[in-house]
Amino acid sequence: MNQPAAASPLQAQPAAFSSPGVGDSEGISFREIFRAILKGKWFILASTVLCGAIALIYITVTKPVYEADGIVRIDPNRSGTLGLTDALLGANSDEVPTEIGILGSAQVALSALEMLTPEQFQNYAGFSRSQMVFRLEDDQHRPINLTPQQEDVLDKFQLALKAKQEEGTQLVDVSFRDQNPQMAALLLNHVVDAYLRQSFNSRYGSVAQVRDWLSAQMDDLQKHAADAQQKLAKFQEDNNLVGTDPTDNTVIDRLKLINEQLTQAEGDRIVKEAQYRAAETGDPAVLAALMPDQNLQSLQTTEASLYAQEAQLATKFGSSYPPLVETREQLASVRDQIRKNVGNITAHLKQDLDASRQAESLMHQEYQDAVSQAYALNRKQADYAVLAAEGAASRDLYDTLQYKIQQASVNAGLDSINTMIVDRARLQRFPVEPKKALILASGLILGCVAGIGAALLRESMGGEIQSISQVESNVGLANLATVPHMDWENKAADGTATKMGHGVRLITLREPRSRAAESYRTLRNSVLLSSIDMPPRLMLVTSSLPGEGKSSTSANYAVVLAQNGAKVLIIDADLRRPTLHKIFGVSNTIGISDLLIDRGTSKDIAQPIEELPNLHFLPAGKSVAFPSETLASSKLRMQLEEWKKEYDIVLLDSAPLLTVSDSLPLATWADTTVLVARAGVTPLKALARTKAILLRAHARISGVLLNDISHANEDSGYYGKDGYAYYN
Numbered sequence: 001m002n003q004p005a006a007a008s009p010l011q012a013q014p015a016a017f018s019s020p021g022v023g024d025s026e027g028i029s030f031r032e033i034f035r036a037i038l039k040g041k042w043f044i045l046a047s048t049v050l051c052g053a054i055a056l057i058y059i060t061v062t063k064p065v066y067e068a069d070g071i072v073r074i075d076p077n078r079s080g081t082l083g084l085t086d087a088l089l090g091a092n093s094d095e096v097p098t099e100i101g102i103l104g105s106a107q108v109a110l111s112a113l114e115m116l117t118p119e120q121f122q123n124y125a126g127f128s129r130s131q132m133v134f135r136l137e138d139d140q141h142r143p144i145n146l147t148p149q150q151e152d153v154l155d156k157f158q159l160a161l162k163a164k165q166e167e168g169t170q171l172v173d174v175s176f177r178d179q180n181p182q183m184a185a186l187l188l189n190h191v192v193d194a195y196l197r198q199s200f201n202s203r204y205g206s207v208a209q210v211r212d213w214l215s216a217q218m219d220d221l222q223k224h225a226a227d228a229q230q231k232l233a234k235f236q237e238d239n240n241l242v243g244t245d246p247t248d249n250t251v252i253d254r255l256k257l258i259n260e261q262l263t264q265a266e267g268d269r270i271v272k273e274a275q276y277r278a279a280e281t282g283d284p285a286v287l288a289a290l291m292p293d294q295n296l297q298s299l300q301t302t303e304a305s306l307y308a309q310e311a312q313l314a315t316k317f318g319s320s321y322p323p324l325v326e327t328r329e330q331l332a333s334v335r336d337q338i339r340k341n342v343g344n345i346t347a348h349l350k351q352d353l354d355a356s357r358q359a360e361s362l363m364h365q366e367y368q369d370a371v372s373q374a375y376a377l378n379r380k381q382a383d384y385a386v387l388a389a390e391g392a393a394s395r396d397l398y399d400t401l402q403y404k405i406q407q408a409s410v411n412a413g414l415d416s417i418n419t420m421i422v423d424r425a426r427l428q429r430f431p432v433e434p435k436k437a438l439i440l441a442s443g444l445i446l447g448c449v450a451g452i453g454a455a456l457l458r459e460s461m462g463g464e465i466q467s468i469s470q471v472e473s474n475v476g477l478a479n480l481a482t483v484p485h486m487d488w489e490n491k492a493a494d495g496t497a498t499k500m501g502h503g504v505r506l507i508t509l510r511e512p513r514s515r516a517a518e519s520y521r522t523l524r525n526s527v528l529l530s531s532i533d534m535p536p537r538l539m540l541v542t543s544s545l546p547g548e549g550k551s552s553t554s555a556n557y558a559v560v561l562a563q564n565g566a567k568v569l570i571i572d573a574d575l576r577r578p579t580l581h582k583i584f585g586v587s588n589t590i591g592i593s594d595l596l597i598d599r600g601t602s603k604d605i606a607q608p609i610e611e612l613p614n615l616h617f618l619p620a621g622k623s624v625a626f627p628s629e630t631l632a633s634s635k636l637r638m639q640l641e642e643w644k645k646e647y648d649i650v651l652l653d654s655a656p657l658l659t660v661s662d663s664l665p666l667a668t669w670a671d672t673t674v675l676v677a678r679a680g681v682t683p684l685k686a687l688a689r690t691k692a693i694l695l696r697a698h699a700r701i702s703g704v705l706l707n708d709i710s711h712a713n714e715d716s717g718y719y720g721k722d723g724y725a726y727y728n
Contacts, residue, residue: 591621
């Protein structure tokens with residue numbers, strides 16, 4: 001049976017557990033919101049308490065305000081004056097809003113204040129009643145200027161007074177606010193009383209003015225009606241008008257008769273003119289048909305007989321035959337008589353035509369005279385109708401106004417009352433302001449919302465990294481793997497450490513089936529799969545700031561590469577604060593710094609790891625004066641090229657990029673760079689800054705390993721945060 005071919009040391013192997021990679025969602029998730037709120041819980045609590053305290057102080061220092069309520073009814077249908085129609089005095093649908101405006105006017109306010117006793121006014125206004133002016137104009141109707149103190153009292157009063165119509169009704173809700181509940185009820189009742197009194201006086205005065213004016217106009221109306229009647233009588237006398245009925249008038253009858261006669265004359269003239277035109281042709285047959293004549297008919301008969309004899313004799317005998325000659329003479333004589341007869345008839349028809357034309361002309365002239373008389377009569381009738389209508393209108397108006405004036409004394413009082421009080425103001429026990437429960441609840445809610453908003457804003461504007469999605473959406477780098485949080489000190493105390501000194505951090509050796517170890521295998525696969533056509537041979541592991549776990553990542557990453565069969569060389573390139581020798585439990589007395597200053601060879605310095613013979617470790621060695629210059633030397637670059645030929649993978653653990661610049665030359669030489677970030681520690685801005693520095697140096701970045709992430713912050717995969725336990 002064939003065995004499967006061995007996998008290449010650099011080939012990516014399937015992992016039993018794969019931590020989430022590039023997230024599919026964008027923006028802030030509910031999990032991130034919850035994390036931000038949990039992280040800023042103390043700030044949110046402080047904000048809530050502060051706003052609640054402010055609200056409580058406001059409630060304590062604010063004086064209570066009481067509101068007195070009342071209801072009045074305004075009936076626009078009772079506002080007519082003198083019983084006149086709406087068309088005369090303009091009642092309309094805006095009556096109630098207009099009355100509400102009058103209710104809140106300055107004059108009503110002054111009248112209400114005037115009803116207060118001196119002591120009540122002093123308590124409300126803060127100064128003596130004698131110093132207040134309760135009118136807006138003097139007896140000569142000139143405006144009175146109020147002092148600023150008086151204006152303040154008036155403004156205060158008008159601001160405290162509110163009136164609103166209940167929709168669909170004639171009811172108006174009136175309210176007044178004051179810090180004294182008794183004063184609020186008292187002033188509201190005074191306002192209603194002042195409005196009723198002013199409304200009555202205004203309407204009654206308007207009615208009286210209209211009545212007096214109409215009485216003054218009655219004499220003019222009576223005189224105008226008499227003048228109109230006299231003009232009508234004189235017009236009838238001047239134009240000899242006895243009656244003006246168009247159906248019983250001699251002028252119209254005569255016009256109809258003349259019109260009929262004119263029509264007959266025109267018809268007779270047309271017939272005679274047709275006969276004359278026919279006679280002018282000289283054809284006896286046509287003339288005989290239009291105007292029959294016995295003599296002409298006899299001559300036409302004789303002519304026909306002689307013409308027949310002539311034709312018969314001419315066919316038998318010669319032209320000199322005596323009977324033929326005699327017949328022709330007779331025929332010529334008859335035809336001559338016919339011509340004379342036709343001429344006589346034509347002359348007679350001409351005389352008749354002339355007579356018909358003369359008669360038609362006379363009738364037409366008579367018709368024109370009759371038409372002129374009819375038009376003149378129509379104009380007189382129109383003038384007569386105007387005078388008659390004017391007189392009738394004057395009489396009707398006079399009679400109507402006379403009747404209205406007789407009713408004015410009664411209607412003036414009744415129609416001036418269009419408002420009634422439904423509910424008077426009563427003393428209120430509870431204030432309407434401040435609303436203590438509402439203000440306190442609003443303060444607490446506002447403080448809580450402000451705290452949550454500030455926490456979310458702080459999180460979104462560059463706080464520490466908390467989740468994978470933040471790395472991908474805010475920094476724009478792929479997440480290669482996530483390493484869960486591990487309590488190193490507790491782990492070290494359980495006695496399970498390997499033989500290598502501080503090997504407790506080598507979780508891939510100590511607990512190869514743990515979730516953390518699987519995370520490093522995920523890192524291995526992610527890096528190799530990111531460039532599967534050309535697997536990286538020289539890799540750099542670095543971070544933005546100290547304490548983010550880059551050295552632990554480098555060590556465990558080197559172990560999983562070696563466990564996969566690759567020959568690996570891991571180099572501690574952090575010459576300032578080396579750590580890898582502690583993790584592997586080896587001496588740091590000699591290392592890469594000694595190699596670069598010619599104090600040893602790589603074969604002497606590189607130490608194999610006891611449990612993984614194909615994993616070699618090169619410590620940092622003794623400290624040097626200029627670490628950046630040492631790591632940027634051409635000798636190191638040449639040495640790295642040699643190691644790439646000797647080893648499958650050369651892994652460099654360097655200093656943080658934002659702390660020192662030692663790692664930058666190494667990043668430009670490496671085939672790829674892995675950035676390490678620590679959840680809850682690494683700021684987003686720091687990671688973004690590190691990315692920008694590497695890109696400016698034209699370094700190749702595989703992505704980010706998010707280290708030390710807790711279950712609460714870890715984005716769950718398909719099987720949730722316990723998915724690995726399901727398969728392990």
